[in-house]
Amino acid sequence: MVIGVDPHKGSHTAVAIGAAEELLGQVRVRACAAAADGRWRGLGVGLAGADLGGGGRRRPGHLLAQQLIAAGERVLDVQPKLAARVRLLAAGTVNKNDPNDARSVAVAALRSAACPQVRADDHAAVLKVWAKRHRDLSRARNQVACRLHAVLCDLIPGGVSKEITAAQAARILEQAEPCGAARQARGELAVVFLADLRYIDAQRRDTKPKLAAEVRASGTTVTEVFGVGPVVAATVIGDVRDVSRFGGPDCFAAYNGTAPVEVSSGNRVIHRLSLRGNRRLNHAIHMAAVTQIRCLAQPRPRLLRQEIAEGKTSKEALRALKRQVSDAVYQRLKADARRAAGATGPGGHPGNGSVASVAGLHPADRLFGQATPGPAPLALA
Numbered sequence: 001m002v003i004g005v006d007p008h009k010g011s012h013t014a015v016a017i018g019a020a021e022e023l024l025g026q027v028r029v030r031a032c033a034a035a036a037d038g039r040w041r042g043l044g045v046g047l048a049g050a051d052l053g054g055g056g057r058r059r060p061g062h063l064l065a066q067q068l069i070a071a072g073e074r075v076l077d078v079q080p081k082l083a084a085r086v087r088l089l090a091a092g093t094v095n096k097n098d099p100n101d102a103r104s105v106a107v108a109a110l111r112s113a114a115c116p117q118v119r120a121d122d123h124a125a126v127l128k129v130w131a132k133r134h135r136d137l138s139r140a141r142n143q144v145a146c147r148l149h150a151v152l153c154d155l156i157p158g159g160v161s162k163e164i165t166a167a168q169a170a171r172i173l174e175q176a177e178p179c180g181a182a183r184q185a186r187g188e189l190a191v192v193f194l195a196d197l198r199y200i201d202a203q204r205r206d207t208k209p210k211l212a213a214e215v216r217a218s219g220t221t222v223t224e225v226f227g228v229g230p231v232v233a234a235t236v237i238g239d240v241r242d243v244s245r246f247g248g249p250d251c252f253a254a255y256n257g258t259a260p261v262e263v264s265s266g267n268r269v270i271h272r273l274s275l276r277g278n279r280r281l282n283h284a285i286h287m288a289a290v291t292q293i294r295c296l297a298q299p300r301p302r303l304l305r306q307e308i309a310e311g312k313t314s315k316e317a318l319r320a321l322k323r324q325v326s327d328a329v330y331q332r333l334k335a336d337a338r339r340a341a342g343a344t345g346p347g348g349h350p351g352n353g354s355v356a357s358v359a360g361l362h363p364a365d366r367l368f369g370q371a372t373p374g375p376a377p378l379a380l381a
Helices: 039-043 061-070 080-089 098-111 123-153 166-175 181-218 230-240 249-256 279-294 299-309 314-343
Strands: 002-007 011-017 023-030 051-054 074-077 364-366 369-371
Touching: 002 061, 002 098, 011 098, 023 098, 061 074, 080 098, 123 166, 123 181, 123 230, 166 181, 181 230, 230 279, 230 314, 249 279, 249 314, 279 314, 299 314
Parallel strands: 002 051, 051 074
Antiparallel strands: 002 011, 011 023, 364 369
16 A cells, blocks of 8 residues: 655645555545644554655655654655656546645655655754755845845945955945935945844854854765865755765766756767756855866866867866766765765764865865865966
């Protein structure tokens, strides 16, 4: 028996099917403590020994999946795309409602081998929480800085051409002499934006040590890849979690969007830029690659310049470097997983690997752990 669940914020709809996809029963329950303590068995749908196709590990399905795991159930993660394909291929007219969605989830969990089993939250979930916190604060800061830029353009000629800081904005506002009611109102609004900017900067400063401490506690060696700091490492580990679900570096590159997409036809073999995959992970790898480019003494940027000299555009060379960073990160994750399995068994904390990184080790250990140094002098040929 397979039970598909369509989770929502206020309620959950469960549909049970048999091996021949026949309907065995369905139930709709409120999202309350009755579901939290594993009382699904008392609702008319037996879950003993059943596989459960959960509607995703994200909210609101994430909380329900963790509750069912704590109750001893086996939970499978069914992607919405798989359930949508089941509903599309169904015979006759299938309306879009919660029972049909739950049945589609159950059929996908029964027939598809691509539904991974959901695990209980581990240290990777902690890293994902703090990485998201840092990402949200960075986005909020950019929003406030853009609004402050817009107000300053109405107060001083030309505004501020570069990235603005709180100290720089304070000096500008001290020198500005607003005359008239409108300019005075804009000056007061700029002061409010400046206070918001300082508050967000303080929150980011408080978040960075926590994020760095959690990355160090994980024992990961991903930070030994040049250009990968705690923020990038936390994003990678939090989104990947179990690296064993990737068959190799090619699968990992396809997941993070650094592998090109083939659009061949007949004798024409064509590859194009991939816009698929996990874009957060793609951005993290992009930042690591950009950091390597800025540090010209590293061997990979030298290879990057060589590829540009051979006729590739700068963007094509950057994509090649991102793929190399992706492969190095994958090797580190695999090494961490092997060491964790050998040291503490499955589910333990990852240890230190011994796989070579993309461009050597970080030479310094500062607030963010092994930080990236500034560019060393290099005579360009």
